Each structure stands twice: as structure tokens, then as C-alpha cells.
Amino acid sequence: MRRELSRKPTLANPLPFLRGWSRNPVAVGWPFATSYWTARRLALATLAAAVPGDGHVLELGPGTGPTTQALIELGCPAARIVVVERDGELCRLLERRFAGLCVVQGDALRLREVLGRAGIGRACAVLSGLPMRTVAPADAARCYRDAFRAMPPGGAIIQYTYGFRPSVDPDAGGLKLEATFLGREWRNMPPMAIWRYRLPAHHGNRAGDNAARTMPAGPAHGRAIP
Ligand SMILES: C[S@@+](CC[C@H](N)C(=O)[O-])C[C@H]1O[C@@H](n2cnc3c(N)ncnc32)[C@H](O)[C@@H]1O
Numbered sequence: 001m002r003r004e005l006s007r008k009p010t011l012a013n014p015l016p017f018l019r020g021w022s023r024n025p026v027a028v029g030w031p032f033a034t035s036y037w038t039a040r041r042l043a044l045a046t047l048a049a050a051v052p053g054d055g056h057v058l059e060l061g062p063g064t065g066p067t068t069q070a071l072i073e074l075g076c077p078a079a080r081i082v083v084v085e086r087d088g089e090l091c092r093l094l095e096r097r098f099a100g101l102c103v104v105q106g107d108a109l110r111l112r113e114v115l116g117r118a119g120i121g122r123a124c125a126v127l128s129g130l131p132m133r134t135v136a137p138a139d140a141a142r143c144y145r146d147a148f149r150a151m152p153p154g155g156a157i158i159q160y161t162y163g164f165r166p167s168v169d170p171d172a173g174g175l176k177l178e179a180t181f182l183g184r185e186w187r188n189m190p191p192m193a194i195w196r197y198r199l200p201a202h203h204g205n206r207a208g209d210n211a212a213r214t215m216p217a218g219p220a221h222g223r224a225i226p
Contacts, residue, residue: 016064020090030162030190034066034129037187038194042160043070045182045194046127049156055124058115058150059083060108060143065094067127068101082120084108109139111146123150126157132167141173148175148199157197158182166195176200 014033021030034042046057057076062068062083072078078100085091091105106114108130115121126147132140147157161167170177182194 016090016093020063020087023087023089030131032189033064034160034192035185035188036066036070038160038185038192039066039070040074041183041185041194042067042127042158043074043076045196046071046125046158047074047076049158049196050125051152051154053122053124053152055122055151056080056082056102056120058120058123058126058147059129060111060126060147061085061129061131062094063090063129065097067129068094068098071127072098082115082118082123084111084114109135109143111143112149115146115150120150122152123147123155124152125155126151128157128159130159132159133161133163137169137172140168141175144168144177144197145173145175153199155198159195159197160192161195162190162192164193166197168197170197 050057057071057080059068059071059081060083062085065083068078068081068083071081078098079102081098082102082104083094084104084106085094086105086107088105091103094101094103102118102120104114104118104120106117108114108128128143128147130143135143144157148155159167166179166181168177168179170179177197178200180196180198182196185192185194
């Protein structure tokens with residue numbers, strides 16, 4: 001698996017993202033897409049957190065796909081990634097941009113229904129670019145609960161946010177999550193904080209019962225992809 005990005009940082013065309021932002025500023029959150037450097041760090045964190053096995057990397061709110069591209073460049077095949085994006089035009093752009101990517105148009109805050117409709121059973125890691133600061137805490141908690149249900153024990157959600165505090169309250173919805181600050185990427189407009197959420201070890205992955213039973217065994221540790 002390649003661990004370094006094969007290309008140099010380039011300036012992506014900002015127009016598709018700007019158009020998405022102008023259609024729904026609250027849902028998109030900020031008129032600039034994630035930078036090359038942030039996307040790379042997010043992809044590395046996601047792949048490092050992936051549970052071994054055959055689940056998909058689930059990306060919520062991919063926008064124009066900078067983080068999707070970084071995942072692919074770091075060795076995760078497009079066919080192992082499922083993206084859930086609400087904006088129809090961005091979905092079409094993602095389909096054109098990444099051959100083999102599973103693009104699901106839908107509301108990621110209704111993750112269980114969306115994944116069920118799309119026939120997606122298992123995830124090995126979740127990367128969320130959803131603007132959780134603008135989301136009601138109960139909706140964010142439901143989204144996270146559904147995400148952990150889709151993952152086996154040890155699964156993680158990587159979330160990025162502009163603020164200084166975690167954008168999803170670790171205690172929301174009674175989940176009692178462990179939130180770990182992984183770092184801040186300053187080469188981003190604005191600087192971006194990266195958080196990792198996990199269920200506590202004693203939780204027994206109650207939120208993930210379904211996935212836990214069906215996930216095949218993989219290597220003891222390390223990256224699950226490919
Ligand atoms: C802050 S942007 C992040 C975009 C991209 N991941 C990046 O790094 O540049 C948030 C994205 O989430 C999408 N989004 C917001 N709310 C959503 C929801 N409830 N379900 C699915 N996608 C959503 C927006 O359309 C937008 O593409």
C-alpha cells in the first residue's frame with residue numbers, strides 16, 4: 001500500500017465547492033474546501049483507525065472530494081469507499097471524478113435509513129466532514145450511534161471541525177464517547193481540528209452489535225485497507 005501521496009499539493013478548482021456553499025451555506029459550513037494537507041492528515045487518521053476486515057470506509061459530507069482523493073492516493077481503493085452527500089450536484093461531480101466510488105445521495109444524519117436503502121452493511125471506519133456545530137445535538141448523537149452500529153468493536157469516527165472544542169459532545173445521547181484530539185492543521189482556511197471518537201472499551205459496542213457479529217476476522221492490528 002502506498003503511504004505517501006503521489007502528487008504535490010495543487011490548488012483545486014474552488015468553483016464547484018463555492019456553488020455547493022451558495023446553494024446551502026449552513027449545510028456546507030464554509031466556502032472553502034479542505035486543503036491538501038488537511039485531507040492527507042484526515043485520510044491517514046482514518047486509515048490508521050480502520051478496523052481490519054472487509055468493511056467500507058464511510059465518508060459523510062465529502063463535498064467535492066478532497067478527502068476522498070487523499071484516501072485513494074494513500075492506498076484505499078475507491079471501491080472500498082462509500083460517501084454520503086446530501087447535495088445532488090456534488091454527488092454527480094463525485095461520480096464523475098472517482099470511478100468505482102459508491103456515492104449515496106442522502107441525509108447522513110439519518111444514516112441508518114440511508115445505509116439500509118443503499119444496501120451498505122459494514123464500515124471499518126467513518127470520516128465525517130459534516131458541519132456538526134450547526135446540527136442539533138440529538139441529530140448528531142443519532143448519526144454517531146448509527147455510525148458505530150455499522151462498525152465492529154474498536155471502530156472510530158474521525159471528525160474535523162473549525163472550533164477549539166469537539167463539535168459533537170462526547171456525552172450526547174448517552175453514548176459516553178471517548179473523544180481524542182489528534183491535532184490541528186494550520187495549512188487550512190480556517191485552521192482545522194481533527195478529532196477521533198470511539199466507544200469506551202467497556203461499552204461492549206452495544207451500538208455496533210449487528211456489525212460485530214458479521215465482521216470477519218482480520219490482522220490483529222494495523223490498517224485494514226486494502
Ligand atoms: C464542511 S463541508 C466538507 C466538504 C469536504 N469534506 C471537504 O473536506 O472539503 C460539508 C459537506 O457536508 C455536506 N452535508 C452537510 N450536511 C449533510 C447531511 N446531513 N448529509 C449529507 N451531507 C451533508 C455538505 O453538502 C458539504 O458537502
